[in-house]
Amino acid sequence: MNQNRIIDHPVLGHLENKTPVTFTFDGKTYEGYEGDTVASALLANGIRQLRVHEESGSTRGIYCNIGHCFECRMTIDQTPGVRACLTELTPEMVVESGKVQPTPFSQPEDMPQTYADFTEKHTDNKEGDPNA
Amino acid sequence: MRDIVIIGAGPAGLSAAIACREWDLDTLVIDEFPKPGGRLVGQLHQEPDGEWWNGIKETQKLVDKAEAFNTEIKCGVSVHHIEKVDNGFAVHTNQGVIDTENLLVASGAAESPAPLPGWTLPGVMSIGAAQVMTNVHRVRVGNKGIVAGVNVLSAAIARELQLAGVELHSMALPAVNTVTKDAGNPKKVMDGLVRIAHLAPSAFLRFGSKFAKAAWIRNLAVNFYPKGGVKMWGMPIHIRKAIVSINGTTQVESVTVCKVTADGEPVAGSEETIEVDFVCIAGGLYPLAELAAVIDCPFQYVEELGGHVPVHNQQMETPVEGLYVAGNITGIESSKVAGAQGTLAGLSIAKKNEKSNAELDIKIAEAMKQVKTIRETASIQFHPGINAGRKKVEKAYQAYEQANA
Numbered sequence A: 001m002n003q004n005r006i007i008d009h010p011v012l013g014h015l016e017n018k019t020p021v022t023f024t025f026d027g028k029t030y031e032g033y034e035g036d037t038v039a040s041a042l043l044a045n046g047i048r049q050l051r052v053h054e055e056s057g058s059t060r061g062i063y064c065n066i067g068h069c070f071e072c073r074m075t076i077d078q079t080p081g082v083r084a085c086l087t088e089l090t091p092e093m094v095v096e097s098g099k100v101q102p103t104p105f106s107q108p109e110d111m112p113q114t115y116a117d118f119t120e121k122h123t124d125n126k127e128g129d130p131n132a
Numbered sequence B: 001m002r003d004i005v006i007i008g009a010g011p012a013g014l015s016a017a018i019a020c021r022e023w024d025l026d027t028l029v030i031d032e033f034p035k036p037g038g039r040l041v042g043q044l045h046q047e048p049d050g051e052w053w054n055g056i057k058e059t060q061k062l063v064d065k066a067e068a069f070n071t072e073i074k075c076g077v078s079v080h081h082i083e084k085v086d087n088g089f090a091v092h093t094n095q096g097v098i099d100t101e102n103l104l105v106a107s108g109a110a111e112s113p114a115p116l117p118g119w120t121l122p123g124v125m126s127i128g129a130a131q132v133m134t135n136v137h138r139v140r141v142g143n144k145g146i147v148a149g150v151n152v153l154s155a156a157i158a159r160e161l162q163l164a165g166v167e168l169h170s171m172a173l174p175a176v177n178t179v180t181k182d183a184g185n186p187k188k189v190m191d192g193l194v195r196i197a198h199l200a201p202s203a204f205l206r207f208g209s210k211f212a213k214a215a216w217i218r219n220l221a222v223n224f225y226p227k228g229g230v231k232m233w234g235m236p237i238h239i240r241k242a243i244v245s246i247n248g249t250t251q252v253e254s255v256t257v258c259k260v261t262a263d264g265e266p267v268a269g270s271e272e273t274i275e276v277d278f279v280c281i282a283g284g285l286y287p288l289a290e291l292a293a294v295i296d297c298p299f300q301y302v303e304e305l306g307g308h309v310p311v312h313n314q315q316m317e318t319p320v321e322g323l324y325v326a327g328n329i330t331g332i333e334s335s336k337v338a339g340a341q342g343t344l345a346g347l348s349i350a351k352k353n354e355k356s357n358a359e360l361d362i363k364i365a366e367a368m369k370q371v372k373t374i375r376e377t378a379s380i381q382f383h384p385g386i387n388a389g390r391k392k393v394e395k396a397y398q399a400y401e402q403a404n405a
């Protein structure tokens, strides 16, 4: 575990006193470090494939690693569509890869056109829900 | 209602927060990344005087200072919408709506994509992704990789990967297509290389920096570019080779590279396959500015600044009452400039509350000078025409004010 860590670094120094954090990914237990994101903990364990494309099933991993591209969306503690690169790893976190979904998700004409449209369509979706 | 909400805890946002707190404003900084520091955290380069610019340490200094002024910084908060309301703004986040009288958007920059066939495979990532994995998370992104895109940022980060012991085969251009355009054009790339030459202990590149001010010399350099590439820190940089595809079934296994003419046209039959298990794509940076757009801030396209930027004046005010911008959202520059702009923005926000205060006026004048001084002496410069770009925005602001007076 943690086989892909950069332990020694000529300028940044030795990686020391890291607190281990255990979590599961698709049912299997892994170990990351405190301060990891879900994406970095998985990559440290050699896991690059975070999901498959919802429609085509082709494999996907991180792209930008800083929250811009949404390529790293996973189901984290039962919430789908969460960016793994922005989510700090916590003990016993349950991480699941993204799977193929029935398509089409929704027709373009059903999609909200403005923010007001969007909030109206999701009125039971309280603010505070990361999926809102 | 807050006095000021700052979106982005990068060098610009943190510096602004410190200035706002010094003037006792009720300040909240929010950022969607789990740690403060923005893109500064991952940075690691050697300054011309040999000193290391260590982003982790620089971030800590800013955070310590902000904490000394009891600044509230909340990480893990994503802003997805902003509304103009009476006397201010309603900032919609994944943790509810925050009301504020003033708003500073310091959301930084994003990387331009350079799409290539196969670029969705796991193991392909932006060069910045590799920077954060390597320096912040201390995770090896692969065993052997190649960089697609030769520019200031990719050269600096390639060096960082090398320092961490992550092997790179070489750097080459992304093949020309409708999106990659200039990033795949050897002549355009050479213009950029001239700017990073001072980072490189290579006689060829130093020759570039000193003499290649003239376009004809750069053309010569492109035409007679060494076949083995120019080595920077022992790693070949190819500007006459392009990556045409990334290959693999479920993840990266290899790339196909071909020779290109001085104009970036592929040379038929020159394809070779290079085994790698990761690819870093470097398409350059652009200002991440959508949040300013949703509250109707006018924009101006300025190539020297990296793309569309919110119109603003030298005090970092936008034409939208109470809306300020600072850092890379206003144009791509190094983190030191972003920090100086942040300080200036913070003081401008304080000024709005203080009205006439001679001490503050002096500080603002000093902060404006400081932005310019730091810009002049920056060791990393993303565009040579930065001053001209800044003038264009200033003009756009004046034109906007006149039109709406």
Ligand SMILES: Cc1cc2nc3c(=O)[nH]c(=O)nc-3n(C[C@H](O)[C@H](O)[C@H](O)COP(=O)(O)OP(=O)(O)OC[C@H]3O[C@@H](n4cnc5c(N)ncnc54)[C@H](O)[C@@H]3O)c2cc1C
Residues within 6 Å of the ligand: A067, B007, B008, B009, B010, B011, B012, B013, B030, B031, B032, B033, B037, B038, B039, B040, B042, B043, B044, B077, B078, B079, B080, B106, B107, B108, B109, B110, B111, B127, B128, B129, B131, B153, B156, B157, B285, B288, B291, B326, B327, B328, B329, B333, B334, B335, B336, B338, B339, B380
């Ligand atoms: C990938 C990458 C690598 C870079 N590497 C270097 C380098 O090596 N050297 C160098 O000199 N410059 C580098 N830069 C340029 C860099 O932008 C500046 O050096 C500097 O960090 C800019 O500071 P800033 O405060 O404007 O923005 P940033 O440092 O980018 O900070 C902006 C912050 O805003 C947050 N944010 C953005 N949108 C939202 C939102 N909707 N909700 C909540 N938070 C949000 C982000 O999470 C981020 O933390 C890099 C830029 C990028 C994108």
Ligand code: FES
Residues within 6 Å of the ligand: A061, A062, A063, A064, A065, A066, A067, A068, A069, A070, A071, A072, A073, A083, A084, A085, A086
């Ligand atoms: S990898 Fe781009 S959002 Fe996570």
